[in-house]
Each structure stands twice: as structure tokens, then as C-alpha cells.
Amino acid sequence: MKIAILPGDGIGPEIMAEAVRVLRALDLSGMELHDGLVGAAAWRVHGHPLPPETLALMHACDALLFGAVGDPACDGLExxxxxxxxxLGMRKELSLFANLRPAKVFPGLEAHSSLRPEVAGAIDLMIVRELNGDVYFGEKGMRTTADGEREGYDIMSYSESEVRRIAHVAFRTAQGRSGRLCSVDKANVLET
Structure with missing residues (x-):
């Protein structure tokens, strides 16, 4: 198995070093680790946060191990x-549209929640979030209002196929768990 190691910035290299240590300790047969640059680290070397070299590496590997990106020194960049x-580039390039986030309180930590321990201990949710539509990939810009104020905008949109594919992930996830699914949206306010 080929794994792309993409530490990125900030705490990324620190946590990735430990993750790589664990992978090497497993000594899995056929495992190959390949380093790549993303984020500010890539921008400093290649002039872009997701250079073609990294994209090629991602496509050549079976899995990605990603750290973190972000650097306040880059806030002034376009x-x-x-x-x-x-x-965002990785999500789009690899069609990584579904984010699954479990929410569960580990036994023994129930009393540390702001909820009553018996309520906190019963929490076992899987949040399924769509990542390729919405404001992330919609049109963005700045304009001036009729009153002369600057105004930023992000257009939110979802195609039927984007909604369908995330719904399928949510339904399959629910089937493997309690069988229940709750869809959360703002249909009373938003057309999307």
C-alpha cells in the first residue's frame, strides 16, 4: 500500500512525525510512505499550496495521511x-465530498460534560457533512452596495447529484448503526 504523507503546516509536521512512527512500528508488508508538500510549506517551495507534484503523488497513492495547513504569515496572499x-483543492481533485464525524463520550468522562452524565453517556452520533458544494466552492467576491459599503459574498448552491450522493452516504451510515437518520437544514429559510 502506498501512503502519501502530507504534514503541511503548524502542528501538522509534529503530529505527522508521530503517526509515521506508528506506521513504521507496524512494519506492514508492502507499505510505502511517500512525502509530499501542502499548504504554506508547498507555497514556499513551489509557489502554490497544492502543487502539481503533490496532486500527482495523491493520485499515485492508495491513501493520504494529512496533517494541517495554515500560516498567519500567508494571510496577505491572494x-x-x-x-x-x-x-479545498484536495477535496475537489479527489471528490472527497463526505465528512463523517463521530460524537461519542468515552466511558468515565460523562461527568466532565456540561450535560447530565446519563445524557452525555448516551450520546452516540455520526455527523455526515457535505464538503464539495455550498459556499466552499460557490462564487465569491467583493462588491460595493448602493450605500457605498464594501460587501463580501459567497454564493451557496447544491446540485441534485451533490445532495443525492451525500444522502446515500448518510443512509448507508445509518443502516450500519441504529437505522435512524435525521436531516438538518434550514429549508424554511434557504432554497438550498
Whole structure:
């Protein structure tokens, strides 16, 4: 198995060093680790947060191990060159549209929640979030209002196929768990 190691910025290299240590300790047969640059680290070397070399590496590997991106020193860059754009680029390039986030309180930690321990201990949720539509990839810009104020905008949109594919992930996830699914949206306010 080929694994792309993409430490990125900030705490990324620190946590990735430990993750790589664990992988090497496993000594899995056929495992190959390949280093790549993303975020500010990539911008400093290649002039882009997600350079073609990294994209090629991602496509050549079976898995990605990603750290973190972001660097306040890059805040003045044009939006498309900022380190965080690497995350959006990876999502789009690899069609990584579904984010699964478990929410569960580990036994023994129930009393440390702001909820009653018996309520906190019963929490076992899987949040499924769509990552390729919405304001992340919609049109963005700045304009001047009729009153002369600057106004930023991000257009939110979802195609039927984007909604369908994330719904399928949510339904399959629910089937493997409690069988229940709750869809959360703002249909009373938003057309999307």
C-alpha cells in the first residue's frame, strides 16, 4: 500500500512525525510512505499550496495521511494561494465530498460534560457533512452596495447529484448503526 504523507503546516509536521512512527512500528508488508508538500510549506517551495507534484503523488497513492495547513504569515496572499486552499483543492481533485464525524463520550468522562452524565453517556452520533458544494466552492467576491459599503459574498448552491450522493452516504451510515437518520437544514429559510 502506498501512503502519501502530507504534514503541511503548524502542528501538522509534529503530529505527522508521530503517526509515521506508528506506521513504521507496524512494519506492514508492502507499505510505502511517500512525502509530499501542502499548504504554506508547498507555497514556499513551489509557489502554490497544492502543487502539481503533490496532486500527482495523491493520485499515485492508495491513501493520504494529512496533517494541517495554515500560516498567519500567508494571510496577505491572494485567496487562491493561501495554505487553506490546499484542503479545498484536495477535496475537489479527489471528490472527497463526505465528512463523517463521530460524537461519542468515552466511558468515565460523562461527568466532565456540561450535560447530565446519563445524557452525555448516551450520546452516540455520526455527523455526515457535505464538503464539495455550498459556499466552499460557490462564487465569491467583493462588491460595493448602493450605500457605498464594501460587501463580501459567497454564493451557496447544491446540485441534485451533490445532495443525492451525500444522502446515500448518510443512509448507508445509518443502516450500519441504529437505522435512524435525521436531516438538518434550514429549508424554511434557504432554497438550498
Amino acid at each position: 485567496r487562491h494561494l493561501r495554505p487553506e486552499q490546499a484542503v
